[in-house]
Amino acid sequence: MEYAIEIANLSYSYPDGQQALRDINLAIETGESVALIGANGAGKSTLLLHLNGIMRSDGAIKILGLPLNDKNLKQARSKVGLVFQNPDDQLFSPTVFDDVAFGPINMGVHPNEVRQRVSQALHDVNMAGYEQRSPQHLSVGEKKRIAIATILSMSPQILVLDEPTANLDPRAKWELIELIRGLPMTKIVASHDLELVTALCERTIILDSGSIVADDSTSSIMSNTPLLERYGLAPTSRLAIAFD
Amino acid sequence: MKHSFLDRYSDRDSLLHKLDPRTKIVTAIAFILAVALTPPPSWQAFALYFVIVAIAILISKIPPLYVLKRSLVIVPFVLLIGIFIPFLKPGDASGSYNVWIWNVSHSGLMVLWGIAIKSWLSILSLILLSATTKFTELLKGLEQLRMPKLMIMILSFMYRYLFVMVDEVSRMKQARDSRNFGGKRTWQLKTIGNMIGTLFIRSYERGERVYGAMVARGFEGQMRTLSSLQFRTADLYFVAAFFFCLSLVGITFLFM
Numbered sequence: 031m032e033y034a035i036e037i038a039n040l041s042y043s044y045p046d047g048q049q050a051l052r053d054i055n056l057a058i059e060t061g062e063s064v065a066l067i068g069a070n071g072a073g074k075s076t077l078l079l080h081l082n083g084i085m086r087s088d089g090a091i092k093i094l095g096l097p098l099n100d101k102n103l104k105q106a107r108s109k110v111g112l113v114f115q116n117p118d119d120q121l122f123s124p125t126v127f128d129d130v131a132f133g134p135i136n137m138g139v140h141p142n143e144v145r146q147r148v149s150q151a152l153h154d155v156n157m158a159g160y161e162q163r164s165p166q167h168l169s170v171g172e173k174k175r176i177a178i179a180t181i182l183s184m185s186p187q188i189l190v191l192d193e194p195t196a197n198l199d200p201r202a203k204w205e206l207i208e209l210i211r212g213l214p215m216t217k218i219v220a221s222h223d224l225e226l227v228t229a230l231c232e233r234t235i236i237l238d239s240g241s242i243v244a245d246d247s248t249s250s251i252m253s254n255t256p257l258l259e260r261y262g263l264a265p266t267s268r269l270a271i272a273f274d
Numbered sequence: 275m276k277h278s279f280l281d282r283y284s285d286r287d288s289l290l291h292k293l294d295p296r297t298k299i300v301t302a303i304a305f306i307l308a309v310a311l312t313p314p315p316s317w318q319a320f321a322l323y324f325v326i327v328a329i330a331i332l333i334s335k336i337p338p339l340y341v342l343k344r345s346l347v348i349v350p351f352v353l354l355i356g357i358f359i360p361f362l363k364p365g366d367a368s369g370s371y372n373v374w375i376w377n378v379s380h381s382g383l384m385v386l387w388g389i390a391i392k393s394w395l396s397i398l399s400l401i402l403l404s405a406t407t408k409f410t411e412l413l414k415g416l417e418q419l420r421m422p423k424l425m426i427m428i429l430s431f432m433y434r435y436l437f438v439m440v441d442e443v444s445r446m447k448q449a450r451d452s453r454n455f456g457g458k459r460t461w462q463l464k465t466i467g468n469m470i471g472t473l474f475i476r477s478y479e480r481g482e483r484v485y486g487a488m489v490a491r492g493f494e495g496q497m498r499t500l501s502s503l504q505f506r507t508a509d510l511y512f513v514a515a516f517f518f519c520l521s522l523v524g525i526t527f528l529f530m
Contacts, residue, residue: 084486104492112490118438119483124410124430128499136492141500164410166437184491 033095034060034188034216035081040089042076042240050076052240054089058216060187065227065248066220068237069262074220075115077237078192081218082110094187108137111186115193117165117173126152126168126176127161133184144183151183152176155209171202175209188216195223222263228252236261281409283336289508290334290406295415297509301516302403306396308520314388320395322523326516327398336405341398348397356389409433414503427497435480443473 035058042051050073058064066074079085081093083103091098093106114120123129130148139147152158155175165173174194181189194210195203207229210217221227227234227248234251236244238261244251251257258264284291290298305326312319331338363382404412413433417426446469455465485493 079486082490084489107490107492112487114483114487114490116483119480120487122431122434122484122488124413124433128410131500132488132493133491135498135500136494144500162410164434166434180491 032060033092034058034062035218036090036092037080038090040077040080040087040091042080042085042087042089050240051080051087054240054242056235056242056245058218060094060216062233063217063219063231065231065234066218066237067222067224067227067234067263069222072237072261073240074237075192076240078112078190078218078220081188081190082107082112084112108133108184109186110188110190111181111184112190113177113181113192113194115196117170117177120177120180121165121173124164125161126157126163126165129165129176130161130179130183133180137184147183147185148179151179154182154213155179169202170197171199171206174198174202174206178209182213186215188218189213190218190220192220193223194219195221195226224252224258224263236263281404281407281412283340283405284408284411286335286406288333288335288406289512290330290402292506292508293406293512294503294505294509295407295411296419296503297505297513298403298407299412299415299419301513302399304517304520305399308524309392309395312392314384314391319523319526320391322519322526323395326519326523327395327402330402331398334402334406336402341401341405344401345394345397348393352390352393356386359385359389411503414499417499418503423497435477438480439473439477442476443469446472 035056037054037056040051040054041049043049054077066077068074076085080087080091083091083098083106093102093109096102096106096109098106121129123132127148130151131144134144134147148161149158152160155178157172157175157179160168160172160176165176168176178191178194189210191210194206198206203223203226207226210219211230217230219226219230231248234244234246234248235242236251236257243261244257255264259266305323309320309323312323328338331341360378360382363379363385407415410430410433413426413430416429417423450465450469455462
């Protein structure tokens, strides 16, 4: 089986000494959709930032069989598309076009093909015709879609999403989930939105205090209430009784 | 949240709006240069400059009152720079202008008039430029006119994040006011100081995240964009007409 991502013995501590990731070992096959769940501060975002080398530490990471090091960094980044949690961080250009074109231009794609990729990516997220709009005048849901388009235009083989449904109302959230479901590449989604995880991913990994504490099919993890409760992902049993 | 646009009226449709941003930038700068180089005593020249701007404003279909109101922002600057000159500049004191014990010199008044009329005409042309050109187009134009990339990047980030920060501030103010902000003046000042500090730290952290998002998409320190600007024949006519008017003013009042 071919692996999209292989991580071996990855640990990371913040500059202030706080340990964010402890000895992560993980292999994700190509074409899989994997959810990374865990409470706030469990290390989800830190792990995601390692996947395209924005954060570096000891431990070996392989992207599609290619070891992540200084030499391969650029190549790896065009294979792993990282969508940040806050679209205001991801969209920094004065127009939507400039933002979606940013990745392909940096990859050295020919101008004509850049234009083609931009309109294709915007079409894929149902935002065609927004090229000349300014991100600051869009709704959060629209910004999210554009943020995904900025990654799709680089045609990555692995799509990494950090809290894709944060700050979205239910309608925008389900529209976005449908959109992401339709994308063919390998997907890694960090979230604590269990509805999203159930709808999108067949495999789920629970992260707690920087360690992987569970790694199983989504259905078996979602039905294991004590496990979810232990890691702060479901209501405590007292509250659950109150609901019934 | 909704904001006023920096470049209000720039999405209207007129001859001036359709011109290439480079045409507008170059003519605006040429106009300012001509205004700045005209000696203050030749008031007829200034009158004609005004006519040129006024015609341009009419063509652009921008409400003249809006332009006029916005042009008032220069008043404090002009006053700050120029108001003392008539009193301080030595020269032939013209008796009738005397204010109490201070002598008002004629040459000093001339300098004040020069500063006022030149800055007003210049700001009119700049308002016209920004009201007929989308900010993004303006940036593209400046970039093609070889303005340093670093400046373009700073301006474009400013344009993008100005209102994000305004939102941030208004949310902080709401949070502060809903907890009964008040009390002693020193306490208030301390709170405001803390808010400014928080805003700074948040912006700094946002900067880090934005940089992360850029690096994730292959940013290596060089901002590259695709340009789609194109001169049209209208640009040629506009430039020709403009420089014709300008040289007419020059010939009539400066060399005759």
